[in-house]
Amino acid sequence: MTSSLLLRNGTVIDTDPVPTVLAGADVLVEDGRIAAVGPGLPAPADAEVVDATGRIVMPGFVDTHRHTWQAGIRAILTDATLPAYLERVLGELAPRYRPDDVYTGTLAGALECLDSGITTLVDWSHIQLSPGHTDASIEALRASGIRAVFGYCHGGDGDLEAETRRVHREYFGAPAGTLSMAMAALGPEIAREDRVLAEWRLARDLGLPVTVHMGGHGPESAARGLAFLAGNGLMEHPTTYVHANHYTDEALKRIAAAGGTVSVAPTIEAALDIGPPPTGRARNAGVPTGLGADTVASGPGDMFSIMRAAYLLERGRPNLSFGTADVLRTATIEGAEAAGLADVTGSLTPGKQADLLVLRTGTLGVAAAHDPIAAVVLSADTRNVDTVLVGGRVVKRGGELLERDVPSLLDSLSASAARLAGR
Incomplete structure (x- = not known):
């Protein structure tokens, strides 16, 4: 990687404080960070200059909730509901996973993200059946090159506290580059109270944020779970509520006041009949709200499909x-x-990591679009993702992932998928 890269004369879309289009602008990357954005930037002597004329340059997508290990069971459970998912995927298929299946699925899923323009991923990993499964998950994320938050959900027969502390000590005790850790908690709508209290206590002690499935199991369960957190002084801990479908507007305001965030998986929440996605309601309540693919066992894995689902479900409300x-x-x-x-x-704020996308516009599905923001959300797809950078490092160029033997990985994924499905 050269120390400087200049993306020259693109249609630049920034997202903070509001999405804004700057035509004919440059983005300068130095030492992995965004150094400047604007027209006619001078090129440093050592810079690689990339002509972005006729292309869109923007921040990479952020997937806030994905069970990445499930890449090997794609489309295995369509036209189903949440109880069927719990029975088939978690009850039948998950116990068949070996560490090598976890590694292959997680690596393939993370590369799928990069290929489609997702540069940051919250991997909600509940396949931690043994220390070997956990090690495989983390090694796969590291090998992929994606920016990832590893959401550790303890499973198996080991000790929750001892194993969580091992994972944190061995992999995240010091700055880990593009990887960080979160507590993927089962939470009060799923687990016993003693487990819930242990999860939040560990998260506090280790300085980890919490990401938890809460709000998606019906109105009574949503109210009861939130009351438990509030009653035990847990709401103020940094927490992302995944599938917040059944929270009332007042409950969402309480989450906002406590500094919580929400992750919506619009395709899965609609497909599995979890409930109407709360995207608009959460944002109206003041809650920062992200999107996630959740599971490719029952839905798509690219952010373009997810964005369209979020848009259409809100507009149709x-x-x-x-x-x-x-x-x-x-x-x-x-x-x-x-x-x-x-x-x-x-966002493209100078000083941030250069997690960037360059999108082609010279395709029949995007050409002649009058509004670049609408074109990204409503018209583009993975074929338009030409170049992807993570921390200034080019991981995809000319529409191809770099430094990856994708055919061999796909062969391994196919073999794993066949074994898991009993074929």
């Missing part, structure tokens, strides 16, 4: 005040807030 610029914020800077990385990524 109807929430006509929710527009394409709002969607783009949820897929970028608000997603970074939900991931706890708003000071690192999600």
Whole structure:
């Protein structure tokens, strides 16, 4: 990687404080960070200059909730509901996973993210059946080159506290580059009270944010779970509420006041009948709201599909005040807030990590678009993702992932998928 890279004369979209288009502008990257944005920037002597004329340059997408290990069971459970998912995927398939299946699935899932323009990922990893499964998950994320928050959800027969502390000590005790850790808590709507209290206590002691499935199991469960957190003084801890579908507007305001965030998986929440996605309601309540793919077992894995689902489900409610610029914020800077990385990524603010996308516009599906923001949200797809940078490092160029033997990985994924499905 050269120390400087200048993306010259692109249609630049920034996302903070609001999505804004700057035509004919440059983005300068130095030492992995965004150094400057504007027209006619001088090129440093050592800079690689990339002509972005006719292309869109923007922050990378942020996926705030994905079970990345499930890449090997893609489309295995469509036209189903949440109880069927719990029975089939978590009850039947997950116990079949070996550490090598976890590694292959997580690596393939993370590369799928990069290929489609997702540069930051919250990996909600509940396949931690043994220390070997955990080690495989982390090594795969590291090998992929993506910026990731590893959401550790303890499973198996070991000790929750001892194993969580081991993972933190061995992998995250010192700055770990593009990887960080979160407590992926089962939470009060799923687990016993003693486990919940242990999860939040560990998160506090280790300085980890919490990401938890709460609000998606019906109104009574949502109210009861939030009351438990409030009653035990846990709401003020940095927490992302995943599938906040059944919270009332007042409950969402309480989450906002406590500094919480929300992750919405609009395709999965609609497909599995979890409930109407709360994207607009959460944002109206003042909650930073990100988007996630959740599971490719039952839905798509690219942010373009997810953004369109979020937009259409809100507009069909109807929430006509929710527009394409709002969607783009949820897929970028608000997603970074939900991931706890708003000071690192999600916008083109100088000083942030250079997590960037260059999108082709010379395709039949995007050509002649009059509004670049709407084109990204409503018209583009993975074919338009030409170049991807993570921390200034080019991981995709000319539409191809770099430094990856993708065919061999796909062969391994296919073999893993066949074994897991019993074929």
